[in-house]
Amino acid sequence: MEKGKISAYQMSLIMYPAVLATVLLSIPALVGKLAERDMWISPIWASVLGYFTVWISFRLHNQYPGATLIQMMEQIFGTLLGKFIGLLYLLFLTFNLGIMIREYTELTVGRALSLTPMPVIIGSLLIICAFTVRSGLEVIGRMAQICVIPIIFFLILLTLMISPDWDIERMLPIFANGLQPSVNGALIVQGWFSEFSLLLFMLPYVKDPDKAKKWANISVLAVTLTMCLVNLTTLLVFGSITGKVVDPLMSTIAYISIADFFQSMEPVGIGIWVSGSCIKIAIFGYVLSLGIAQWLKLSDYRPIVLPLYFTLVFLAQLVVKNRIELNHFLATLFPYYLTTFQTAIPLLMLIVSFFLTRKHAMRVKR
Incomplete structure (x- = not known):
């Protein structure tokens, strides 16, 4: 069904925006209110859950090499129950994509294209993503190679450019109220670390599997450091009001002003962020298309792609009513919703698989 191959390095580059792209702009405000x-x-x-999800993914992959998460469900739970759980997972992915696209749209409308109709903004992005997904996993991997390094470079450059406006006093004293505030913030962040379960859809197509685990853990580390850097930068600029600022990262970028040379870096930030969002929506769309095709036992996932993305244009407008409802959902139910489907279900599969293997071994001994 998927003929392309990616390297372990490309896999790690895909996972970087797959986790960060949409949440990076909202996470300082979401976490700042609690921590x-x-x-x-x-x-x-929160990164502990990321490393744990990577561990689960590789254990499952080693037990069922060549199978994706959807295919594993039927092998572990049986045809009927496996189909049912697989359907729930596909519905989760569909809704999750709708939320991602709506996040992208709300920021684009709010920051750049306030007079442009929402369907036009959504449709223009999804056309690019749909043709990328139809081209296969290998093209998504090459796209990540082109886009991710500039994203990382820009974030480092942003940090250096805004550093003269830092006020270190705004982060002190550390642990003034104990560990509880930072742990409360971690409960929000952990949901996005669970997205490393997407590895289960890419590992069968990695051409150097011996390096895959190393690069997956490096990706978790890179995501963690980036989140810490963004949270710290916005905290040192806005201080205690960070949790009340709309889009703290983009507001920080807009705050940059160096002499008469660097003015209004916001359009550059939006451009970099759009490229990351495109990779995220493309890889999730690929996983959903591939999962539907495998669930239906089709020979190819490509005919599904265009109808799926066409449906997402309408779904993204229906998932929430407005920006306020979206932010409330992201800060309350959504992180636990992500963890349930992307870490808890694979963990349950691993536990059931362990007992099935043990039961089979005991039968062989008899």
Whole structure:
């Protein structure tokens, strides 16, 4: 069904924007409300779930090599139950894509294209993503190679350019109220670390599997450091009001002004962010298309792609009513919703698989 191959390095580059692209702009505000001055520590606690999800993914992949998560479900739970759980997972992915696209649209409308109709903004992005997905996983991997390094470079450059406006006092004292605030913030962040379960859809197509685990863990580390850096930068600029600022990262970028040379860096930031969002929506669309095709036992996932993305144009407008409802959902139910489907279900599969293997071994001994 998928003929292309990617390297372990490309896999790690895909996962970087797959986790960060949409949440990077909202996470300082979401975490700042709970963790306050310890908000930069929260991603460190949350990263434990990321490493745990990577471990689960590789254990499942080693037991069922060549199978994706959807195919594993039928092998572990049986045809009927496996089909049912697989359907729930596909519905989750569809809704999750709708939320991602709506996040992208709300920021684009709010920051750049306030007079452009929402369907036009959504449709223009999804056309690019749909043709990328139809081209296969290998093209998504090459796209990540082109886009991710400039994204990382821009974030480092942003940090250096805004550093003269930092006020270190805004992060002190650390742990003034103990560990609880940073842990509360981590409970919000952990949901996005669970997205590393997408590895289960890419590992069968990695051409150097011996390097895959190393690069997956490097990707978790890179995501963690980026979240810490963004949270710390916004905290040192806005201080205690970070949790009340709309799009703190983009507001920080808009704050940059160096002499008469660097003015209004916001359009550059939006451009970099759009490229990351495109990769994220493309890889999730690929996973959903591939999963539907495997669930239906089709020979190819490509005929599904265009109808799927056409449906997402309408779904993204229906998932929430407005920006306020979206932010409330992201800060309350959504992180746990992500963890349930992307870490808890694979963990359950691993546990059931362990007992099935043990039961089979005991039968062989008899």
